[in-house]
Amino acid sequence: MKPCLTRRALLPAAAAAVLASCQKAAPTPFAGTSPVAVLKAKSYQEDLVSHILTGIRLCGLQVKDADGIRSVLVEIAEGPGHRRDTLGLADEAGYWKGVKNFEDNFVDLNRDDVSPIKNFAGQEQFFFPNTVLAADLIVSMPKMKTHHWAGTTLSMKNFFGLVPGAVYGWPKNTLHYIGIAESIVALNRQFRQTFAIVDGIVGMEGNGPIQGTPKTANVLVFGKDLVAVDATCCRIMGIDPAKIEYLTMSADFGATSAAQIQQRGENPAAVRTDFQLMQQYQSLRLA
Amino acid sequence: MPEGYLRPRLEALRRHQNPDGGWGYFPGKRSWLEPTAYALLALQKDSESPAWQKGWRLLRSWQREDGAWQPNGHVPEAHWATALAITLHCANKVHDAAFRKGVDWLVATSGAETRLFARLFAMVAESPTGHDLKFRGWPWRPDATAWIEPTAHTLVALKKAAKQISGSELSKRIVLGEGMILRRRCSDGGWNYGAKAALGIELPSYPETTALALLGLQGSREADLTPALRHAYHLWQDSRSRWSRAWLAISLRSFGTALPEEPESQQPTHDLILTALEALATPEGGHRYFRPDGVTA
Numbered sequence: 001m002k003p004c005l006t007r008r009a010l011l012p013a014a015a016a017a018v019l020a021s022c023q024k025a026a027p028t029p030f031a032g033t034s035p036v037a038v039l040k041a042k043s044y045q046e047d048l049v050s051h052i053l054t055g056i057r058l059c060g061l062q063v064k065d066a067d068g069i070r071s072v073l074v075e076i077a078e079g080p081g082h083r084r085d086t087l088g089l090a091d092e093a094g095y096w097k098g099v100k101n102f103e104d105n106f107v108d109l110n111r112d113d114v115s116p117i118k119n120f121a122g123q124e125q126f127f128f129p130n131t132v133l134a135a136d137l138i139v140s141m142p143k144m145k146t147h148h149w150a151g152t153t154l155s156m157k158n159f160f161g162l163v164p165g166a167v168y169g170w171p172k173n174t175l176h177y178i179g180i181a182e183s184i185v186a187l188n189r190q191f192r193q194t195f196a197i198v199d200g201i202v203g204m205e206g207n208g209p210i211q212g213t214p215k216t217a218n219v220l221v222f223g224k225d226l227v228a229v230d231a232t233c234c235r236i237m238g239i240d241p242a243k244i245e246y247l248t249m250s251a252d253f254g255a256t257s258a259a260q261i262q263q264r265g266e267n268p269a270a271v272r273t274d275f276q277l278m279q280q281y282q283s284l285r286l287a
Numbered sequence: 288m289p290e291g292y293l294r295p296r297l298e299a300l301r302r303h304q305n306p307d308g309g310w311g312y313f314p315g316k317r318s319w320l321e322p323t324a325y326a327l328l329a330l331q332k333d334s335e336s337p338a339w340q341k342g343w344r345l346l347r348s349w350q351r352e353d354g355a356w357q358p359n360g361h362v363p364e365a366h367w368a369t370a371l372a373i374t375l376h377c378a379n380k381v382h383d384a385a386f387r388k389g390v391d392w393l394v395a396t397s398g399a400e401t402r403l404f405a406r407l408f409a410m411v412a413e414s415p416t417g418h419d420l421k422f423r424g425w426p427w428r429p430d431a432t433a434w435i436e437p438t439a440h441t442l443v444a445l446k447k448a449a450k451q452i453s454g455s456e457l458s459k460r461i462v463l464g465e466g467m468i469l470r471r472r473c474s475d476g477g478w479n480y481g482a483k484a485a486l487g488i489e490l491p492s493y494p495e496t497t498a499l500a501l502l503g504l505q506g507s508r509e510a511d512l513t514p515a516l517r518h519a520y521h522l523w524q525d526s527r528s529r530w531s532r533a534w535l536a537i538s539l540r541s542f543g544t545a546l547p548e549e550p551e552s553q554q555p556t557h558d559l560i561l562t563a564l565e566a567l568a569t570p571e572g573g574h575r576y577f578r579p580d581g582v583t584a
Contacts, residue, residue, distance in 0.1 A: 082479070082480050082493075083480075083493060083495075084436075084495065084530065085495060085528050085530035085531060087529075087530070087556065087558055087561075088527075088528030088529065088530050088531065091527070091528070092527075103556065103557055108312070108313075108558075111312035111313070111319075111560075112312075112316075113311070113316050113317045114361070114362065115361075116362075127362055148485060148486055166312065166319065166321065166358060167358060167362055167364070167366075167428070168427065168428065168431075169367070169426070169427025169428060169431065169434065169437070170427070170434075170436070170480060171434070171480060173426070173427065173431040173432050173434070174428070174430070174431055176432075177399070177430065177431060207486075207488055210490075211488065211490070278486070280486070
């Protein structure tokens with residue numbers, strides 16, 4: 001079985017392979033508190049492998065060094081929501097140049113072979129990519145962004161990329177009919193063997209996730225509990241997580257309140273950088 | 288040049304045909320309808336061969352009782368690529384009962400947003416996308432909204448089928464489908480997946496969906512497509528994406544635009560749809576399979 005990474009990555013293979021090498025056991029059920037690590041990173045020119053190893057360790061995981069990569073099978077995977085040309089997008093993102101033998105290590109989740117699962121989000125059966133269903137660990141690697149429908153798009157919303165376009169289309173409109181918040185929550189209930197590395201070095205504010213403005217926040221956020229990671233990201237972005245619908249709907253399986261989250265590394269309040277919000281989302285602003 | 292660019296693509300498709308006769312999205316993967324349809328179109332000159340016929344039989348076996356095609360042998364759901372199956376039937380000059388049943392399914396299918404309840408809702412609540420629901424396009428799958436790509440493919444299929452099957456409903460759907468595409472055109476002159484604005488903010492077009500929208504509009508009497516073709520040509524000049532360039536070349540060549548050929552040195556990728564599209568996009572390739580009969584370049 002293989003771990004599977006999603007979304008735009010910061011040296012993705014390196015980080016996730018190290019993580020996967022230490023994360024073989026089934027995840028511990030949510031027990032009331034979750035560690036989330038926040039690290040400062042000023043630019044993409046820094047030693048990000050080192051940052052990522054530190055972030056993973058701060059979350060309590062025993063990791064080997066970067067050489068552990070070679071002993072673990074890692075697949076980089078992506079399933080864009082609106083564009084069919086996944087390999088072209090990967091080219092624009094620099095994967096082809098940055099990852100050796102990229103095409104051999106990449107899965108287009110929109111066009112992977114699929115298998116059904118029963119009773120997903122009120123659907124009698126729902127199809128998912130076999131790569132995702134077989135993964136020991138799914139590492140969600142989103143940008144830190146605002147979203148014009150969901151408020152924010154972070155590690156949980158990133159799981160829309162797990163839904164195969166070859167069955168559900170571009171956009172994955174079936175998820176809109178289920179409900180965006182409902183779909184985010186259902187996907188995160190379904191896939192529990194997870195880790196998140198959120199890229200907030202440069203995120204997006206305003207009319208995200210596509211037409212917003214680049215926003216420099218200079219942080220990386222790490223954690224196994226994606227609900228806790230997203231709640232922490234919200235606080236860094238100056239957004240009240242209690243006002244994000246998909247987070248409130250996830251409170252039974254992840255940590256959302258500050259009291260439930262063991263913050264490691266930087267204090268979110270100390271690195272808070274308010275992201276610009278569209279007019280209709282001004283009420284989301286954290287006091 | 289043609290042989291040096293086209294031949295490796297056709298050879299790659301022949302090499303990666305699955306034992307069941309179909310093609311996966313990538314080598315060694317299960318057969319799916321979409322790559323199988325494109326591969327069979329690209330290899331149409333082989334249509335008498337046992338290998339081609341095996342793929343054709345597999346594709347035909349995926350038709351459902353209701354006339355729609357399912358996306359592969361494992362997902363028993365009606366699927367937009369029924370349009371590709373119909374286009375392939377036209378290219379193969381097969382207009383039998385299965386073909387007619389598929390056409391009937393396409394004619395009877397439209398985006399969920401045009402259903403009665405959705406239209407009633409739209410009368411009391413402003414749609415965030417501002418779509419005009421009178422113009423019915425086609426969805427990726429039933430119970431979802433209509434978008435540009437499935438609508439464009441279905442228009443190509445129905446316009447080709449119209450030579451064989453006459454009917455007022457078919458003609459009406461073509462007009463309404465064209466109207467849907469024309470009304471979802473972005474302000475920059477092209478098309479994206481099917482929303483020209485969201486929350487009142489204009490959205491940009493994409494190269495590949497602009498190409499497909501133009502294919503769907505071939506022969507349209509409602510609009511002057513000259514500015515859109517000019518925009519598509521500029522997109523072709525500027526685009527680095529091979530997927531986008533292949534669709535733009537198919538579309539522009541269908542409209543008679545002369546384009547320089549792609550370099551022979553460019554090798555096929557593992558993406559079997561892209562391989563088929565690049566073969567179809569060559570001057571001597573099968574872009575004509577996407578042109579409705581009677582519509583001249």
